[in-house]
Amino acid sequence: MLMNSMAPDWLWLFFVAVVLLALFVDFVVLRKQGAHEVGVKEALNWSIVWVALSLAFNGLLWWATWREHGTEIANTRALEFLTGYLIEKSLAVDNIFVFLMIFTYFAVPPSYQKRVLMIGIIGAMVLRTVLILVGAWLIAKFHWILYVFGAFLLITGIKMWWAAGQEPDLESNPALKLLRRVMPVSKNFDGEKFFTVENGKRIATPLLLVIALVGITDVIFAVDSIPAIFAITSDPFIVLTSNIFAILGLRAMYFLLAAMASKFHLLSYGLAVILAFIGTKMLLIDIVKIPVFASLGAVIGILAFTMWLSVRTAPKLPVKQG
Template sequence: MSTKKALIWVLVWMGLAGIFNLGVYFYMGPQKALEFLGGYVIEQSLSIDNLFLFILVFSSFGIKPQHQRRVLNYGIAGAVILRLIFVLLGIKIVSMFHWVLYIFGFVLIISGIKMMINKEENPDFENNKIIKVLGKIIPITDKLEGEKFFVRKNKILYATPLFAILILIEFTDIIFAIDSIPAIFSITLDPRIVYTSNIFAILGLRNMYFVLGKLHEKFEYVKYGVALILAFTGVKLLVEFFEIHIPIGWSLGIIFTVMIGSVIASVLFTSKSHQEQGKEKKIA
């Protein structure tokens, strides 16, 4: 998929989310509409960092773009089901034990700090524990078999590396959901709003991936914006213990400001660093 086509589809999905949000406004009221918008913005912001990890996974295994699309399609379908389970389970736990929200808040702050201070390193996906465990359950072929997830050789069923990557992507999404679902809980506990805002964000992920695949080197500071958003949502949950409620409007303003600021910083400082590197190469 070309960057232009992917960007158009990203805008289409955002437009559909906006239309749905208008429906929420007219049928459920302005408060629920703000909650949906807040959940959607948080999910989209946090998904950016998750997509960068997808890029690393595919590049590590040398998966071609035409094969990436199939993995992303199945991965998104699995994410839709997993999110429903996480949302229902999470809200059930919170409704029974409200103090769990404060634990979620603490976890989000720690996640944000870790993301902020950890150096950018390429993980060793080929020696990933999940793939090693999968290899003990079912034999995995040494090479890709087109777009197939399974092949049969000598009457023995084998999984292909493409299926192993799909499993890795799904587990990555589970880890991602551990951050994103509690973050939305800082906005609302309405399961309809939490789930629909998640789903609308997820449905545009495949197209967002192909956009970021071309542009991720130019937005290296977005990671820090995502880290700040995680930390902010964690603080928002923790201060509820002291009966301090941060209005949704303020939350949206802070999140928008952080994301726009990180994008502007990426454009300014990344372009300068590239120019300096270019001058050094010319001098050399």
């Protein structure tokens, strides 16, 4: 077993193989299709594929745990994976809205967006793997770090609630200002290239700036989401696999939600409540043991209610005259 996890070594290797194969298939499909705009139907089909793959892996996790530890522990581990996966998917929604803002601000053509997202996903997987392994080591060595994570999530949830509904000002973003000082950027895109030549000089295209901002955004969101899953389980295998499988479907999820972003205008409030709930759960971990099933129910309930309320209160589009 690796990193104090219940998962057998062969399951770790199988997980790595599945992720590498999934990325290979995605990149091959991406290359064959070339630059094109991803429609809702294509995004929906890929979303179904990624969710089905994640649930199938969860079934394998249950079976592997059942063989060595019995039904009760297998059920618990499967619920932990499902809860962690759902939390990461939920928090990814807010991440996606920021991506949408970045693409809109830089007027990135839809046909170029999928390559940016693919590169961003690779970077996110590497970053989160490192952060999760470091986090697992810290929790194993210093139990009190859970209280730090809990307080951080609670404060983040409160801040997210107050910031919900406000339009972010990308122009005043310090990361964007720093990037523009560090690298000269052309005014126009040059296909899917990250660099172009102007007046005999090699300079960055706006697409490289977008890639950098997407990476910075994911660092910020990883700091929020990873402690949230540690509130569900301390098993690094479940934390890592639920996180990575949620990220694998991020590109398809982006194009799906981008088409219906206006319908879920209250979702940020729901995500804020989820973060505050998980932070409180982590702060009370040694006093009150909230079952994984209850956590899963709370997350699903909050998301469902927020989405329902968003649809009910969605602003009506003006009727065109003529």
